[in-house]
Amino acid sequence: MHRNPGTEHEELWVIWNGSFGVVDTVAVGRIAAGPHGTSAWLEEPYDMVGPFNLDDLVANGRINFAACTVMSRQKWQEDQVELRRESLKLRREAQERLSDYQAQFNSGCFRQSGPERRFSDRRHRETLQLPLDGLLEAWQIKAAFRRLAQKAHPDVGGSHEQFIRITEARNALLERAS
Numbered sequence: 001m002h003r004n005p006g007t008e009h010e011e012l013w014v015i016w017n018g019s020f021g022v023v024d025t026v027a028v029g030r031i032a033a034g035p036h037g038t039s040a041w042l043e044e045p046y047d048m049v050g051p052f053n054l055d056d057l058v059a060n061g062r063i064n065f066a067a068c069t070v071m072s073r074q075k076w077q078e079d080q081v082e083l084r085r086e087s088l089k090l091r092r093e094a095q096e097r098l099s100d101y102q103a104q105f106n107s108g109c110f111r112q113s114g115p116e117r118r119f120s121d122r123r124h125r126e127t128l129q130l131p132l133d134g135l136l137e138a139w140q141i142k143a144a145f146r147r148l149a150q151k152a153h154p155d156v157g158g159s160h161e162q163f164i165r166i167t168e169a170r171n172a173l174l175e176r177a178s
Contacts, residue, residue: 013057014076015046016069018087019154023076028054042070048157066157094160101164121176124169138177145170 012025029043031054040057041050049065057063062071062079071079125132128144148166152158 012073013042014071014073015042015049016071016076016080016083017067018069018083018090019067019160021084021087021091023080025073026070067154098164120172124172127165127169128173130173136173136177138174141170141173141177 012027014023015026016023024046026046027043028040029047030041030050032039032051036053037056038054039051040054041047041052046068049068049070052063052065052070057070061075062069069083122132125136128141128148130136130140130144145166149163150156152162152166154160154163
Protein backbone atom coordinates (compact mmCIF):
# COMPACT_ATOMS: atom_id res chain seq x y z
CA MET A 1 0.00 0.00 0.00
CA HIS A 2 1.17 3.44 -0.73
CA ARG A 3 0.11 7.03 -0.75
CA ASN A 4 -0.06 9.09 -3.91
CA PRO A 5 0.99 12.63 -3.01
CA GLY A 6 -0.04 15.33 -5.40
CA THR A 7 -2.97 13.47 -6.97
CA GLU A 8 -6.62 14.42 -7.07
CA HIS A 9 -7.14 12.16 -4.05
CA GLU A 10 -5.49 14.74 -1.78
CA GLU A 11 -8.67 16.80 -1.79
CA LEU A 12 -10.90 16.84 1.25
CA TRP A 13 -14.00 14.69 1.11
CA VAL A 14 -17.11 15.07 3.25
CA ILE A 15 -17.91 12.23 5.63
CA TRP A 16 -21.49 12.03 6.90
CA ASN A 17 -22.82 9.78 9.64
CA GLY A 18 -26.58 10.11 9.48
CA SER A 19 -27.12 7.99 12.60
CA PHE A 20 -25.62 10.76 14.68
CA GLY A 21 -26.08 13.71 12.32
CA VAL A 22 -22.31 14.26 12.22
CA VAL A 23 -20.54 15.83 9.24
CA ASP A 24 -16.79 16.36 8.86
CA THR A 25 -14.13 16.58 6.18
CA VAL A 26 -11.36 14.08 5.67
CA ALA A 27 -8.66 13.21 3.18
CA VAL A 28 -8.03 9.84 1.62
CA GLY A 29 -5.18 8.13 3.45
CA ARG A 30 -3.84 4.81 2.22
CA ILE A 31 -4.32 3.86 -1.42
CA ALA A 32 -3.64 0.47 -3.00
CA ALA A 33 -4.06 -0.64 -6.60
CA GLY A 34 -5.57 -4.08 -6.97
CA PRO A 35 -7.15 -6.37 -9.54
CA HIS A 36 -10.61 -4.86 -8.94
CA GLY A 37 -9.57 -1.21 -9.02
CA THR A 38 -8.07 1.16 -6.53
CA SER A 39 -8.80 0.53 -2.85
CA ALA A 40 -8.48 3.30 -0.28
CA TRP A 41 -8.88 4.09 3.39
CA LEU A 42 -9.58 7.47 4.92
CA GLU A 43 -7.06 9.29 7.09
CA GLU A 44 -7.27 9.36 10.87
CA PRO A 45 -9.49 9.61 12.78
CA TYR A 46 -11.65 7.91 10.13
CA ASP A 47 -9.07 5.31 9.11
CA MET A 48 -11.51 2.52 9.99
CA VAL A 49 -13.46 3.56 6.86
CA GLY A 50 -11.99 1.32 4.21
CA PRO A 51 -11.20 -0.40 2.12
CA PHE A 52 -13.58 1.14 -0.37
CA ASN A 53 -13.33 1.50 -4.13
CA LEU A 54 -11.69 4.86 -4.74
CA ASP A 55 -12.50 4.70 -8.45
CA ASP A 56 -16.23 4.54 -7.57
CA LEU A 57 -15.90 7.48 -5.19
CA VAL A 58 -14.19 9.64 -7.80
CA ALA A 59 -16.58 8.60 -10.59
CA ASN A 60 -19.84 8.90 -8.61
CA GLY A 61 -18.84 11.54 -6.08
CA ARG A 62 -20.28 9.38 -3.31
CA ILE A 63 -19.95 5.98 -1.63
CA ASN A 64 -21.63 4.42 1.37
CA PHE A 65 -19.51 2.61 3.92
CA ALA A 66 -21.27 1.08 6.95
CA ALA A 67 -23.05 3.95 8.75
CA CYS A 68 -21.07 6.60 6.86
CA THR A 69 -21.34 8.23 3.48
CA VAL A 70 -18.21 9.70 1.91
CA MET A 71 -18.87 12.25 -0.80
CA SER A 72 -17.40 15.13 -2.70
CA ARG A 73 -18.07 18.63 -1.45
CA GLN A 74 -20.26 19.27 -4.49
CA LYS A 75 -22.35 16.16 -3.78
CA TRP A 76 -22.69 17.28 -0.15
CA GLN A 77 -23.93 20.70 -1.27
CA GLU A 78 -26.50 19.04 -3.52
CA ASP A 79 -27.71 16.38 -1.07
CA GLN A 80 -27.20 17.74 2.45
CA VAL A 81 -30.75 19.02 3.02
CA GLU A 82 -32.28 15.66 2.14
CA LEU A 83 -29.61 13.72 4.07
CA ARG A 84 -30.19 15.81 7.19
CA ARG A 85 -33.98 15.40 6.93
CA GLU A 86 -33.71 11.64 6.58
CA SER A 87 -31.23 11.47 9.47
CA LEU A 88 -33.51 13.48 11.74
CA LYS A 89 -36.47 11.29 10.81
CA LEU A 90 -34.54 8.09 11.60
CA ARG A 91 -33.26 9.44 14.91
CA ARG A 92 -36.79 10.49 15.92
CA GLU A 93 -38.14 7.05 15.04
CA ALA A 94 -35.41 5.40 17.11
CA GLN A 95 -36.16 7.71 20.04
CA GLU A 96 -39.89 6.88 19.78
CA ARG A 97 -39.11 3.13 19.81
CA LEU A 98 -36.91 3.59 22.85
CA SER A 99 -39.57 5.66 24.62
CA ASP A 100 -42.24 3.06 23.84
CA TYR A 101 -39.97 0.31 25.12
CA GLN A 102 -39.24 2.22 28.33
CA ALA A 103 -42.95 2.90 28.88
CA GLN A 104 -43.75 -0.81 28.46
CA PHE A 105 -40.90 -1.82 30.73
CA ASN A 106 -41.87 0.67 33.43
CA SER A 107 -45.51 -0.39 33.32
CA GLY A 108 -44.53 -3.99 34.05
CA CYS A 109 -45.49 -5.46 30.68
CA PHE A 110 -42.26 -7.44 30.60
CA ARG A 111 -42.68 -9.12 34.00
CA GLN A 112 -43.29 -12.80 33.61
CA SER A 113 -43.49 -15.90 35.75
CA GLY A 114 -43.60 -19.63 35.25
CA PRO A 115 -42.55 -21.26 31.95
CA GLU A 116 -42.50 -17.92 30.11
CA ARG A 117 -39.95 -16.58 32.56
CA ARG A 118 -37.72 -19.67 32.17
CA PHE A 119 -37.86 -19.26 28.38
CA SER A 120 -37.08 -15.56 28.77
CA ASP A 121 -34.16 -16.32 31.10
CA ARG A 122 -32.78 -18.75 28.54
CA ARG A 123 -33.16 -16.18 25.77
CA HIS A 124 -31.45 -13.52 27.88
CA ARG A 125 -28.61 -15.88 28.78
CA GLU A 126 -28.14 -16.75 25.11
CA THR A 127 -28.13 -13.06 24.19
CA LEU A 128 -25.34 -12.38 26.68
CA GLN A 129 -23.56 -15.66 25.79
CA LEU A 130 -23.83 -16.90 29.39
CA PRO A 131 -24.26 -20.51 30.61
CA LEU A 132 -27.85 -21.65 30.13
CA ASP A 133 -28.05 -23.38 33.50
CA GLY A 134 -26.98 -22.58 37.04
CA LEU A 135 -26.95 -19.52 39.20
CA LEU A 136 -25.54 -16.32 37.81
CA GLU A 137 -23.73 -13.74 39.86
CA ALA A 138 -24.26 -10.05 39.12
CA TRP A 139 -20.58 -9.66 38.21
CA GLN A 140 -20.89 -12.37 35.54
CA ILE A 141 -23.86 -10.64 33.95
CA LYS A 142 -22.16 -7.24 34.04
CA ALA A 143 -18.92 -8.62 32.59
CA ALA A 144 -20.76 -10.36 29.74
CA PHE A 145 -22.68 -7.17 29.00
CA ARG A 146 -19.51 -5.03 28.94
CA ARG A 147 -17.76 -7.50 26.62
CA LEU A 148 -20.64 -7.47 24.12
CA ALA A 149 -21.37 -3.74 24.46
CA GLN A 150 -17.87 -2.92 23.27
CA LYS A 151 -18.83 -4.36 19.87
CA ALA A 152 -22.59 -3.72 19.78
CA HIS A 153 -22.71 -0.06 20.83
CA PRO A 154 -23.76 2.24 17.95
CA ASP A 155 -20.85 4.60 18.70
CA VAL A 156 -18.40 1.90 17.62
CA GLY A 157 -20.33 0.82 14.54
CA GLY A 158 -22.64 -1.68 16.22
CA SER A 159 -26.37 -2.06 15.80
CA HIS A 160 -28.73 0.04 17.88
CA GLU A 161 -31.17 -2.89 18.02
CA GLN A 162 -28.48 -5.34 19.17
CA PHE A 163 -27.38 -2.92 21.87
CA ILE A 164 -30.98 -2.66 23.11
CA ARG A 165 -31.25 -6.49 23.17
CA ILE A 166 -28.13 -6.94 25.27
CA THR A 167 -29.18 -4.10 27.58
CA GLU A 168 -32.61 -5.71 27.98
CA ALA A 169 -31.01 -9.07 28.74
CA ARG A 170 -28.61 -7.55 31.28
CA ASN A 171 -31.38 -5.67 33.08
CA ALA A 172 -33.70 -8.68 33.22
CA LEU A 173 -31.01 -11.04 34.48
CA LEU A 174 -29.73 -8.53 37.05
CA GLU A 175 -33.28 -8.04 38.34
CA ARG A 176 -33.61 -11.79 38.85
CA ALA A 177 -30.10 -12.14 40.32
CA SER A 178 -30.77 -9.63 43.08
